[in-house]
Amino acid sequence: MILQILVGFVIICALVMIIRMLLFKTGLIYTVKKRWRCIENIIHVQQVLKVPEFNESMQENQLYRKVSLYLNSLSTLEDSDFTNLVTGKKPNDIVLCLDPNQTIDDNFLGARVTWTNSKNCFVLSLRKADKRRILRPYLQHIHTVSDEIEQLKPRDLKLYTNVSKDQWRSVPFTHPSTFETITMEEDLKTKVKSDLESFLKGKQYYHRLGRVWRRSFLLYGPSGTGKSSFVAAMANFLSYDVYDIDVSKVSKDSDLNSLLLATTSRSIIVIEDFDRFLMEKPRTENLSVVMKFMDGILNSCVAEERLMVFTMNSKEHLHIDPAVLRPGRIDVHIHFPLCDFSGFKSLASTYLGVKDHKLFAQVGEIFQTGATLSPAEIGELMISNRNSPSRAIKSVITALQQTDGDAGVSGKIGRSKKFVEEVGETGGVFCNETGSGGGGGVGGHAGRELRKLYGFLRMKSNRVSHSFDSGSGRREGR
Ligand SMILES: Nc1ncnc2c1ncn2[C@@H]1O[C@H](COP(=O)(O)OP(=O)(O)OP(=O)(O)O)[C@@H](O)[C@H]1O
Ligand SMILES: [Mg+2]
Incomplete structure (x- = not known):
């Protein structure tokens, strides 16, 4: 009798195991669950909300970006029937991302919501009965999570024009x-x-002062x-x-x-x-x-x-x-001067990989006369002669000699600008020029005259710069 019960028990256990295996291996459970969800969706009244990519005036809707970040981070994305695999920022990165028309589920405070990636919008559907209870906290949750993701992962920056x-x-x-x-x-x-850096950390500080961050x-x-x-x-x-x-x-x-x-x-x-x-x-x-x-x-x-x-x-x-x-x-003023000898050496180091050179002494002497060029002008000469540092430096010397007479004035102004710092209201730096009228060592009436002349001479020297190389870098970036 006991033996019969034992055999019966073993057979039942084996049967349960086999059925379980069958259900999981064949995805039967999954299919049943899916069908059950469809029935649930029919039974319960659903509320559908759209998050469009652009607002009425065709400006980017920031909520769309946040929802996209949030959904692409959901673990349910990995478990969904299909999804897209794309390369991430680094070449070896592979990341999952929602396919157009893909639908995924999310759970929040015990309620199930469904997102569909439709054309130019995300569609959120949730039970009407749950809406009052979860919608606001759920959207807040999306904000918080997407902000955290943005803080952590390197952002794909955008240039808007x-x-x-x-x-x-x-x-x-x-x-x-x-x-x-x-x-x-x-x-x-x-x-x-x-x-x-201190600006980045300064939210509380700015707000304490009653200032916009x-x-x-x-x-x-x-x-x-x-x-x-x-x-x-x-x-x-x-x-x-x-x-x-x-x-x-x-x-x-x-x-x-x-x-x-x-x-x-x-x-x-x-x-x-x-x-x-x-x-x-x-x-x-x-x-x-x-x-x-x-x-x-x-x-x-x-x-x-x-x-x-x-x-x-x-x-x-x-x-x-x-x-x-x-x-x-304007909290911070930063002056960008024309090149002096130390600027030239720094450019030679980055553009030509040359820290010292026998021609440096000659370059230094020409700078002493007041000759100067913009970093763009010097940079272009170095790029076009980058295979031969000597040739590159010689071409800079020739260009400086051409501007020598002109830039005798411009150079003085270019180099005489210095920065001093003061602690500003918001604890940052203020960079101002020393000397009256912002001209450094060139103040007063003489300074103004010199500056007028300088403006005229720079126009001339800019014209010279165009002849060096057609792609002289002016207006780049626009
Ligand atoms: N200080 C510098 N250090 C390194 N490269 C420089 C520097 N200044 C200019 N360049 C190079 O020169 C080119 C032109 O520079 P950029 O466009 O930034 O000048 P800009 O001051 O904005 O000129 P513009 O007033 O004409 O708009 C760029 O390719 C840049 O790499
Ligand atoms: Mg510019």
């Missing part, structure tokens, strides 16, 4: 410029880096001295997107207003050639919009954590209200 008067279009931002590739005073470079920079200096490259280096350093406003395409202040309002947090908003913008009379309305934005009045209602960067060739010729550039509106 205004294609029309009030619309942005983005392309991947892949500019290779970094602070390491830019030739500038090491001290200044370090100060800017630590200023940016943003910082603005003015980069000024002659053409080809690295202003645009510096903006790219800042973006790469901070992992921020770049919004490059072409103000010539903006005619009304309302357009500029909506462009600025459509920018997102963790971005650098760049207005190049700000001097030209300021000098155009009909721009007065736009200027007030820009000033409101600089003051943080406009951007306080949208995302924070932004930099504004203005570039210009010279501050000297501006006939504008000095209030535009006052501290608070």
Whole structure:
């Protein structure tokens, strides 16, 4: 009798094992579950919500980006019937990403929700009965998780340009410029880096002061001295997107207003050639919009954590209200001078891999006479002769000799600009020029005369630079 019970028990166990194996191996359980879900969806009234990629004015919907990040991180993506495999940022990375029309499930606070990747939108469907209880906390949860992902993974940066008067279009931002590739005073470079680092950590600090968490920079200096490259280096350093406003395409202040309002947090908003913008009379309305934005009045209602960067060739010729550039509106002024001997040596080291050379003494002497060129001009000569450092340096010597007479003045101004730092209101650096009128050692009336002459002579020397190489790097990056 006991033996019969034992045999019966073993047979039942074996049968259960076989059925279990059959169910799992053949995916029967999965099919049953799927069918059951379909029935559940029919029984329960569903609420469907769409997250479109673009809003009504065709601006990018930031929630779409967050949902995309969130969904692509879900473990259910790995378990789904099918999904896409794509290469990640590094060549050996393989990541999963939702296929168009793919549907995946997610669970939140005991409720099941379904997401479908539709054309240009994500569709969320959840039970109406659950909506009141979970929708808000669920969206908040998506925000938090996507923010965490963004903090952790290197962002795919974007460069936005205004294609029309009030619309942005983005392309991947892949500019290779970094602070390491830019030739500038090491001290200044370090100060800017630590200023940016403390800005990144400064959310609480700014808020305690009742200020919007943003910082603005003015980069000024002659053409080809690295202003645009510096903006790219800042973006790469901070992992921020770049919004490059072409103000010539903006005619009304309302357009500029909506462009600025459509920018997102963790971005650098760049207005190049700000001097030209300021000098155009009909721009007065736009200027007030820009000033409101600089003051943080406009951007306080949208995302924070932004930099504004203005570039210009010279501050000297501006006939504008000095209030535009006052501290608070422009927090940091950085001057980009023409090359001096130490700048030349630094370029020779990065462009030619040469730290010392027998021709350096001769180059140093020519710089002593006041001759100078922009880093772009010197860089181009070095690139085109990079196989022979001697030839490259000789070509720089020849070019410097050509500008010698002219740049005797420009060189003095270029090199006499120095930076001093003061602790600003927000604890960062203010970089100002020493000397009256911002001219370093060249102050007063004589300085002004010299600067007028300098402007004229630079125009001449720029013309010379074009003859070196057709791709002389001017206006690059735009
Ligand atoms: N300080 C620098 N260090 C290294 N490379 C430089 C520097 N300045 C310029 N260059 C090189 O010269 C080229 C032009 O530089 P960039 O476009 O940044 O100059 P810019 O100051 O913005 O000129 P513009 O006022 O005409 O817009 C770039 O390819 C850049 O690599
Ligand atoms: Mg530029």
